[in-house]
Amino acid sequence: MRRPMVAGNWKMNGSRESITALLAEIKAGIGAVTGTDVVVCPPYVYLPEVRRQVDSMPIGLGAQDVSDQDSGAFTGEVSGAMLKDVGCTYVIVGHSERRNIYGEDDALTARKFAAARRHGLIPILCVGELLEEREQGVTEQVVARQLDAVIELEGVEALAQAVVAYEPVWAIGTGRTATPEQAQEVHAFIRARVAERNADVAAGLRILYGGSVNGGNAKDLFGRADIDGGLIGGASLKGGEFLTICNAAVQAG
Ligand code: PEP
Secondary structure (H helix, E strand, O other): OOOOEEEEEOOOOOOHHHHHHHHHHHHHHHHHOOOOEEEEEOOHHHHHHHHHHHOOOOOEEEEOOOOOOOOOOOOOOOOHHHHHHOOOOEEEEOOHHHHHHOOOOHHHHHHHHHHHHHOOOEEEEEEOOOHHHHHOOOHHHHHHHHHHHHHHHHOHHHHHHOEEEEOOHHHOOOOOOOOHHHHHHHHHHHHHHHHOOOHHHHHHOEEEEOOOOOOOOHHHHHOOOOOOEEEEOHHHHOHHHHHHHHHHHHHHO
16 A cells, blocks of 8 residues: 655745745644655755754655755755755655756756665656647657656666656646546556566555646545645645645545
8 A cells, every 4th residue: 555645846935934834834734634744845945944843743854856966066056965964855856847947858857866866865756748748649658758767777676765746747837637537547657667667666656646736636636546646836835725635645545
């Protein structure tokens, strides 16, 4: 049985004040969220403050990105060792905003995945197709290519200590959610692709769905066989709604 997981990607949002208010709301309701891993991923600069505020609460800390390098003359980069040092357990790699706005390709994403693992972080590997790719019927090829880049560099066993997030790019921040059937189809494809190499790793792999998940659609999505929770953007900035989504994962688990 895979343990459900809900991760909030706050993206480049918040201030010390707003984050404190958001965390207060989440902390007040987190007691009811059982058997589910809940993670928040604030901007880098707020990681230590969030760590301090969630201390002793069942709320994990994740970063939104990591350098592929370990240290040195890489201005603006943040290493996996630094993320570990400030209390992160998880890190998102290959988010579509990194891939599509900042031009990060499959090879760099795979190196970031490797860097996360080198420093004992659990990578949340994002994969997903653009709208035109879905319309061209190449969703599976795109997702397979993104997944294979990591498997080829790190080996399929690396996925035993990782999480995959299927995030169709056309569904992120658009209010246009994939239907549970569309999402399940791709999740099943991802699991089958991993199973071709290692059935045990595939069976244990948590595959989150991301893309306009909200309090109203989470339960239906998380109820599907291969959807193990969600990576949540916009709705993770509203404490009550984020908790509703976490509770949907509890019910589905
Ligand atoms: C995301 O940022 O990963 C995401 C899925 O965003 P949203 O939930 O806003 O679509």
